[in-house]
Amino acid sequence: MNEQRPIRAKSGANQEGTSAHNRRVIIDALRVNGALSRADLARATGLTKQAVSNLIETLESEGLVASEDLVRKGRGQPSTPYRLVANGAYAIGLQIDRHVSRVIVVDLVGNILARATARVPPRSPEEGAEVVLDLLAGVRTEFSARRPDAEARIAGIGVAMPGPFGVEIADDSLWLMQAWQSFPLLDRLAAGTGLAVSLQNDAAACATAERMVGAAHGLDHVVCIYVGYGIGAGLILGGELYGGANGNAGEIGMVLLGGPDDPTPLEHRASIASLYAMVDIDPADPGQFAKLETLVQTGDRRVAAWIDRAAHDLRLAVHTAETLFDPQTVILSSSVPGSLMPRLMAAIEPLRPSLSPTAGRAIPRLRLGMTDPWAVAIGAAADPIRRAFDPSFSAILKRQGE
Amino acid sequence: MNEQRPIRAKSGANQEGTSAHNRRVIIDALRVNGALSRADLARATGLTKQAVSNLIETLESEGLVASEDLVRKGRGQPSTPYRLVANGAYAIGLQIDRHVSRVIVVDLVGNILARATARVPPRSPEEGAEVVLDLLAGVRTEFSARRPDAEARIAGIGVAMPGPFGVEIADDSLWLMQAWQSFPLLDRLAAGTGLAVSLQNDAAACATAERMVGAAHGLDHVVCIYVGYGIGAGLILGGELYGGANGNAGEIGMVLLGGPDDPTPLEHRASIASLYAMVDIDPADPGQFAKLETLVQTGDRRVAAWIDRAAHDLRLAVHTAETLFDPQTVILSSSVPGSLMPRLMAAIEPLRPSLSPTAGRAIPRLRLGMTDPWAVAIGAAADPIRRAFDPSFSAILKRQGE
DNA sequence: ACGAATAAGTCAAGCAATTTGACTTAATAA
DNA sequence: TTATTAAGTCAAATTGCTTGACTTATTCGT
CATH class of the missing domain: 1.10.10.10 (Winged helix-like DNA-binding domain superfamily/Winged helix DNA-binding domain)
Known part of the structure; x- marks a missing residue:
């Protein structure tokens, strides 16, 4: 009994x-x-x-x-x-994307103090971990040289990777990320650096960045759509980042749009992956953004077509986000610098009418956030600071656990 | 300066x-x-x-x-x-729906102690308020007679109405609710009863009920889809009811589904309003549920067609909810008793694959919740209890405000 | 130029609620 | 019969916010 x-x-x-x-x-x-x-x-x-x-x-x-x-x-x-005080605390951000890893060091206020990039060797998280650890060590050495005795003030390492986590998906483009996910990277990093390590998906990291230093500054109800190689949304609900039951909340790229009989995921039309496929840019190419910018500026037809279709789907996605989350604003952020995102923004407008109030708004329904390859890395670095310094329910309680 | x-x-x-x-x-x-x-x-x-x-x-x-x-x-x-102790506290729930108002008294544990119904006179919230106050007074008298000296233990009145709130919509079916919303009902109730009064939308109320005594008992991440005369979703995120910036989060009925060129709101296909329009039942008819049950049992073609279409859209809606909220489970609740909802559930299955984990689940991805005309009223009554007794971030803080 | 009003900030005692560690009580296992 | 284990109490200690009086510095009105 x-x-x-x-x-x-x-x-x-x-x-x-x-x-x-x-x-x-x-x-x-x-x-x-x-x-x-x-x-x-x-x-x-x-x-x-x-x-x-x-x-x-x-x-x-x-x-x-x-x-x-x-x-x-x-x-x-x-x-x-x-x-x-800006240098009251520091944090390290590590973004592991499909073709590149980025490390960044920021201070309490969000100033960027050091950064470095490495190409991730494909097909081997083990090797990759070595590369990432080297990268971290390098940046840390450089940083320590410039700011002696700041080592003790590093709040931790925030890691951002594309989601979703813990899901078996039959999509060949994702296998590499799954390998990374199943690899005990966090433990390895914690052991290799002696710092606290946390993981989140890239869209959540981007939302954290927007909240700390960007378009979501001071707001408590925000949906931040992040257009990266894939697409996702970071959710700030009631002043806190919301991750859902398994850390996968906001995976807007998997939302099905289109006809009732052949719904397609948003990610197939509104991700940079889909754009690169159309214009034949290699996502591993370091010159990718310059090439893309040229295409955008010269009015490439394929780019225009992508913008049209992506804007169409995003207009619907913004409507859905407004309807389900009732946020103060929706932010559109991206890893792509230059004029692509402003044009995409322009193409999304005018928004569909929704329950989001239109009269007497202080903030527009949709705002452009960062358009910066470093956006996610900045957000990844912001995460340890958020954990250590932002008010949250869990921070009051005896047994922590977000 | x-x-x-x-x-x-x-x-x-x-x-x-x-x-x-x-x-x-x-x-x-x-x-x-x-x-x-x-x-x-x-x-x-x-x-x-x-x-x-x-x-x-x-x-x-x-x-x-x-x-x-x-x-x-x-x-x-x-x-x-x-x-x-069940009778340690009581609460009154008031549901104001489009064609009927319901009052209910519950105790701390969720037992129903008294209830009453009134048809709301259309076209006049002022008159309606009188009716509702009479109804409340009647129930309260009856209740007090049975449990003397329990008056002091009434935690408050929870009011539930169809949402969305504070939005001007050009939909003729909603004008009555808007009139109710713009009417200072809460103040009138508070003045007329001397109790604390709170307002929420019907789907949120339903979610509260499911959490207190239903399918969401003990869960912290739940999307509760409520199929009433309209359709909406109550959100329990991180253990707390989430209302969004304006109390309209979860208005899933306004989510646009269907073809990219003619998207239609979910509400047009998956609400009881749409069903009643197809089968010519008067939503103000007290015998509506009996009539409907007969149609369902006799295999009425129109009902079957509605189930088909509603199930199709709901399958997509469940997928979207899982993708965006990453809940532990999705609950399907309704005001309609009888066999309609079990059949709708069956028609929705099998669910589309989503990022919601399938292996090793303790709880199914989709569960049937209450199918009861009183579901919302119960949830409305649960709200004052939730406010008074459930742990929440805002309850720790000095200046309250949910 | 002077006193009154106003606001920022400090001081020191008070208070509410959890924590600590020793202690009591009551049951089972060996 | 005794050792062990666990529930629950007692009373003092501790932490950190609150209270109300007080000090300091500035502007406003006459």
């Missing part, structure tokens, strides 16, 4: 958790608002002046915030604004 | 919040697991034995939990399990 069914329960909280949360709330407020006085912070967070003072004192002693010049504004004692 | 841009910040937390959270965590654990000892609770929540003991003591003195008989299991002192 001794049923051994595990007991399911949420985690409790204690003072330590509230304190940690309040710390994060202050850091978040400073990131979103730039510089604030203790009194401002107290009003904005609902904490007492005293509680804020204590926290600011700690944060200042840790080198995470610093005061600026006194500000006189009307009657009363002048206030002392505080601001995040 | 005095920029008056408002400062944006999240809310801080304090001890009161942690304590409130821990209370909720314990209630939640008891709801999900049935009965647990203090030691069990301590292990499951991560709190210390002592903290749990203190909380249990309070909860017991408030009449929210009660001890059961000692349990001897192996060595050591026997444990005293505690269980939620």
Whole structure:
């Protein structure tokens, strides 16, 4: 009769958790608002002046915030604004894409301090891991030389890879990524560097980047569509990145569009993979973006056709995202620099009417985010910072676990 | 130069919040697991034995939990399990649908204690409000007579209406609901009853019901598709109901399906409204479900055709929901009793392959939830209980606001 | 030029709630 | 019969927010 069914329960909280949360709330407020006085912070967070003072004192002693010049504004004692210290923390981002790996180092505010690229040897995650570790070591050495004693301030390594994770798909273009996924890369990286390592899909990384330094700055309900070699969406719901039950939420590339009898995944029409296939660009070619830009600028018919079809499908995808997530805005980000994405944006407009309010909006329904090969790497690097410094439910609780 | 841009910040937390959270965590654990000892609770929540003991003591003195008989299991002192007391709290649910209003009273555990129905006079929310208030008063009187001194234990009134909210839609079938929405019903109810009143859309209410006593019990990532007169989805993401930026998240009825050139909203094919239009049933007819059941049982061709088309679209909708939300399961609930929904379920299967894992699942990808005209009313009533007793991020924070 | 008003920020005691570690109680296993 | 194991209590310690009085610095009004 001794049923051994595990007991399911949420985690409790204690003072330590509230304190940690309040710390994060202050850091978040400073990131979103730039510089604030203790009194401002107290009003904005609902904490007492005293509680804020204590926290600011700690944060200042840790080198995470610093005061600026006194500000006189009307009657009363002048206030002392505080601001995040850029080099209060660093993080490393590692993007493993289908044809290239990128490593980047950013600071607490999102400034890029170092970066490096390597081509991933195909058909062998083992070899690839070596390459990636070398790359990391190189960047770290370079970074450490420029900023001595900053090593201790590295919050961790964020890894971003194309999703979905843990799914067996009969799509030949994905086999390489699956090999990477089944390879214990995270453990290897953690062992090889001594840092905390976390994994997310590339679209989620991009959303994190947009939230920290981009078009989603300060917003709490955002769908960030990322057009990379594939296509996916990063979800910020209620102020937190949402990953779903298995970390695969937002895999918009697999959403089926088109006729009821022959639905095709969005990814087949609106990914860079599909564009490259049409214009015969090798995705492993380092000069790919220059070549593409030339085609775009010269008005290549195939590019125009791709834009048309992708825009058509994306218009529907934006509508679906608005309908299901009811976000403040939808962001269109991409790994492709240059004029392709602005043109794609223009082709998507005008949007279909949806339940998204149109009157009196402060933010447009659709905004262009980063168009940068480094977007995902930046987001990957932003992830350890987000984990360490952003307010979140799980950060209050005793037993962590996102 | 005095920029008056408002400062944006999240809310801080304090001890009161942690304590409130821990209370909720314990209630939640008891709801999900049935009965647990203090030691069990301590292990499951991560709190210390002592903290749990203190909380249990309070909860017991408030009449929210009660001890059961000692349990001897192996060595050591026997444990005293505690269980939620059903009549520790009550809540009132009010569903305002297009042709009918329903009021229901439930207890903390979800038992139904009283209910009543009224036809809503069309074309006049003012009159309707009177009817609804009368209905409420009647039910409350009846309830109070049966359970004296329970009045003080009513957690509030949950109101559920078809969404979307705050949107101007040029759809003649919705004008009545819009009139209701623009009418200050909540204030009127609060003033007329002296209770806290909250509003949500019907699909969200249904999801709340499924989570409290139905197919989503104990799950934290669920999409609950509700087939009512219209169709919508209630979203439970990360253990909390998700409403989006404007409370309209999950309006799956407005998702466009079908050919790229003539996309039609899901609602046009997979709502009971569309079925009734095909089989000439009056949605205001009290005998509607009996009539429909007869048609279903006798194998009416029109019903079969509706099932076919609805199942086709729903198969796609389930796929989209799985792809975008990555839930543990999708639930199909409905206001229609009888054999229609089981048949619709059967027609939807087999599901399209998606990124939702298939191997080693404990829960099926798609489950049938409630098929009950009272489903939404039950969920509406569950909402005040959820607000008062379920753990949530906002419940920890100083300044509430979901 | 001066006092009143206003606002930022500090000080020190108070308080609420969890934690800690020792202790008591009650059962089973050897 | 005794050792072991586990539930639960007791009381002091600790943490971190709150409270209310106080200090400091500036502008406004006369």
